Amino acid sequence: MWKYLKFCLFHALTLPFFIGVSLGGLWMALGLGCLLLVIVAGDVLAGDDKTEPDYHHSWLLNGLLYSSLPLIVLLFFSLLWSVSSQDLFGYGQWLHQWSGFDALAARAQNQWWHYLPLSAGAALLIAMVATVPAHELTHRTSNRLAMLVGRWLLAFSWDSSFSIEHVYGHHRYVGTARDPATAPRGRTVYAHILYATLGGNISAWQIEQNRLARLKQPLLSYHNRFLRGVAMSLCLCVLAYALAGWQGLLLFSLCALLAKATLEVVNYIEHYGIERPLNQPVQPYHSWNSTKRISSWASFNLTRHSHHHARAQLPFYQLKPYPEAPNLPTGYLGSMLLALIPPLWFRLMTPKLAQWDQQYGGQGARR
Template identity: 55%
Template sequence: MFKYAKYTLFHMLTIPFAIGLTLGGDWMYLGLAAAAGFVILGDLLFGDDTVEPVYGHEWILNLQLYSSLVLIFAMNFLMVWTVADIDVLGYGAFVQQLTGYDAAAARADNTLLQYAVAILSCGLLSSVVGTIVGHELTHRTWDPVAMFIGRWLLAFSWDTGFSIEHVYGHHIYVSTVGDPATAPRGRNVYFHILASTWKGNISAWKLEKQRLQKKRLPVFSHHNLYIRGLLMSLLLEIAAFAMAGWIGVLVFTASALIAKAFLEIVNFMEHYGMVRNPKTPVQPYHSWNTNKRVSSWATFNLTRHSHHHAEGDVPFHKLRSYQDAPMMVNGYLTTIFLTLIPPLWNRIMVPKVLDWDRRYATAEELELAMAANKRSGIKEFMQQDYRELIAAKKSGFEKTAKAA
């Protein structure tokens, strides 16, 4: 039974957040402290999860995924409730009746710093509960229920375009210069958040426009999934305004943008520095992988990214651990924090990318890597000369071809 229960970890991470917002004051730090502390320490202490069990009751797993929509509504409701002038839906009165604690009155003493940390917590958890689960569900393009729930989950980060660009763009162009989500060598994470967001949305619009044109449907119409997605997010903004006016809109928008930023940070670290000819098939080594136990449980095996890109239609519970794939520094949250310090990130990742070149890259990819190294602006990359290695790999390929 534990093989099912372990994927409720992300549900559990929302409980300290909800308690903290309800109690107010310094308790508002609880959500971020609990999530970051548990996941980072868990990855450091509990090692890897490489088991690949068989699941006979997939409906349980689907229920866990679908329940994310309830959680993300509840989290964002509480976040906006904390800044409202009224006790929206009588939540404070309910808490007081249940526990005797005046949660509605406690909001008056919250500080800007406490609100800032709470919004950061909401953004982080929305990226876990919303974006990660939305990613899994919107890959199930054949399932209208999964697509409906997945797109609403993504609406909480103003990112329903992800359901278009990721499936029909990123998975085709991953690790190439044409992929907005793949960070080239030398790019820092802060620029990547902006560049990938901008280019990813342009790509989503173009892909949806092409789809509609092929079906001879009007682009500016209810048929346009990109436009409908924007309207879904706008509806959530209107709900935030109805609850708490413009401060509610500000709080919801800030949380949404933080959740989107976390997605782009994850994109940054999942494919940083990798190269591929878009005409060649995607292989497991074109993604950074990690099998850290707690990260895997908290993200529905998103950590098994190498298999995910090799076979994008495989559901999360059937993803293999691919222990011979190129590995990240550590688990997801640890790696996220490392990206935020570019000098430290470069110190750790430049040697790993160079090792990727020598261990995994084909002769053609080494030529692409040399060009990427020159563009990087980083001395350690720019000093590399792969001509001998390219010749050796080409020679080895020729010998293998003759033997075959």
């Protein structure tokens, strides 16, 4: 049973965030602190997960994916409650009756700088609870429910276009100059966030424009999935303003933008410096992999990225660890933190890229 329950880790990691919002003040850093401690330190202490268990109850794992939608809705409302002038849905009063703790009084003492770690923690959770399951669901292009839920999950980071560009663009052009998500050698993560965000949206628009032209459908219409995705995010913005005013809209916007940036940091570490000729089939060595146990459990095996790119149609629970594939310095969150310090990141990745060139450069890598 543990092989199923381990993927509930992302549920558990939301609890410190909800507790921190309720307690207010310095406690609002609790969510961020627990994420960093559990995932980064857990990857160091818990080692690697190279197991390949058989799963006979895939409905349980699919249920965990779909459960991310109500979970992210709760996170969304907790953010708005923290800055609202009202007691949204009577949460503060309910908590006072149940525990005796006056959450409304605690909220009234919050200072603006308490929201900095709260926003960072919320962004990481949106990326983990919404974007990662959405990545899995939007690969199931023939499943209308999976696509609908996946795109709504992406709307919380203003990034429903990811469901277009990632599936039909990134997986086709990964490792080439035509892929906005692949960072060339020497590019910093901060430059990549800007390049990838702009390039990804342009690519998604062009993909959708070409699709509608083939179907002889009007570009500016309901048939345009890019525009429908924008409308989804706008609905959330309107809801944020209706429930918590400008403060709620600004806080949600900040967290959504940071969550989108987090996705591009993930893309950065997954593909930094990898080079592939456009006419060469995608191989497991065309992305960076990780076998760290906690990162894998917290991300529905997203760390098994080499197999994902080699066999993109496979569900997450069938991905193999591929320990022989090119490996990141550590787990995902740890590698993301390293990438935020460009000199350190380049120092660690330069010898890894030299090794990659020696092993795979002779197989047609673009120079």
